[in-house]
Amino acid sequence: MERVVLITGGNRGIGLATAKVFAAKGNKVAITYRDTPPDGMEDFGIHSYSCDVTDEEHIDKTFKEVEETLGTVEILIANAGITRDSLAARTSNADFSEVLDTNLTGAFRTAKKALRGMMKNRWGRVIFVSSLSGRIGQIGQSSYAASKAALVGLSRSLAKEYASRDITVNVVAPGAIKTDMLEKLSENQINEYIKSIPLGRLGKPEEIGEIIAFLSSEHASYITGSVIPVDGGLYMG
Numbered sequence: 031m032e033r034v035v036l037i038t039g040g041n042r043g044i045g046l047a048t049a050k051v052f053a054a055k056g057n058k059v060a061i062t063y064r065d066t067p068p069d070g071m072e073d074f075g076i077h078s079y080s081c082d083v084t085d086e087e088h089i090d091k092t093f094k095e096v097e098e099t100l101g102t103v104e105i106l107i108a109n110a111g112i113t114r115d116s117l118a119a120r121t122s123n124a125d126f127s128e129v130l131d132t133n134l135t136g137a138f139r140t141a142k143k144a145l146r147g148m149m150k151n152r153w154g155r156v157i158f159v160s161s162l163s164g165r166i167g168q169i170g171q172s173s174y175a176a177s178k179a180a181l182v183g184l185s186r187s188l189a190k191e192y193a194s195r196d197i198t199v200n201v202v203a204p205g206a207i208k209t210d211m212l213e214k215l216s217e218n219q220i221n222e223y224i225k226s227i228p229l230g231r232l233g234k235p236e237e238i239g240e241i242i243a244f245l246s247s248e249h250a251s252y253i254t255g256s257v258i259p260v261d262g263g264l265y266m267g
């Protein structure tokens with residue numbers, strides 16, 4: 031069924047791959063970017079809108095534009111995220127807050143906005159893109175891991191609050207996926223990482239996109255408040 035889908039941070043990486051999966055399935059897809067609109071989106075039938083998830087007015091403006099051109103957002107993928115990795119002792123409060131403001135509060139801001147329209151429609155899907163790091167913690171990622179773990183509490187609370195309106199809220203927790211985010215690691219670090227992954231390789235962004243599309247579909251109508259790991263078996267707990 032054709033749905034209106036909004037993906038934050040959809041100009042590259044996991045967000046863009048997810049947008050392409052939804053577009054290929056015939057949905058009306060909107061992605062957000064921060065600075066420069068990505069090239070060639072019209073070839074995939076994807077609409078791009080500028081949006082900074084740390085700015086509530088900007089979010090309001092983006093939703094208005096999406097509603098005017100595509101209709102009420104029925105599926106929200108809160109994917110925008112940043113890292114400011116460093117050991118906890120060296121992490122400034124400003125960096126810690128910036129990560130939380132983008133990854134957690136940014137996701138809350140966009141979800142709150144999207145849920146209003148979903149409530150009226152009495153149908154909706156919200157997917158938060160969390161991380162393996164939020165489940166097991168990582169050295170140098172106290173801010174990132176805290177923000178990603180908190181998405182689980184957020185999603186489960188929303189899942190309970192909105193279940194009676196046929197709105198499901200779920201979390202996808204990717205492991206190591208080949209995107210710009212991993213480029214901060216050296217080849218050596220990546221090779222070490224791969225050794226610990228049972229499936230023996232990094233994940234592809236579209237492998238996350240397919241799971242997100244499944245969770246957004248009618249096939250997943252009895253799944254809410256779940257955390258779905260997509261990590262090649264790295265953490266099976």
Ligand code: NAI
Nearest residue numbers: 039043044082083109110111161204205206207209210211
């Ligand atoms: P990426 O760095 O390519 O994409 C991040 C996206 O978020 C970009 O489009 C960026 O513009 C956007 N963004 C950042 N701050 C924003 C803001 N204030 N407002 C609006 N958009 C903003 O990285 P990737 O890998 O595609 O990450 C996507 C999501 O997946 C992130 O939430 C990340 O934490 C998560 N993730 C990635 C993993 C990986 O191994 N690549 C593993 C686990 C989770």
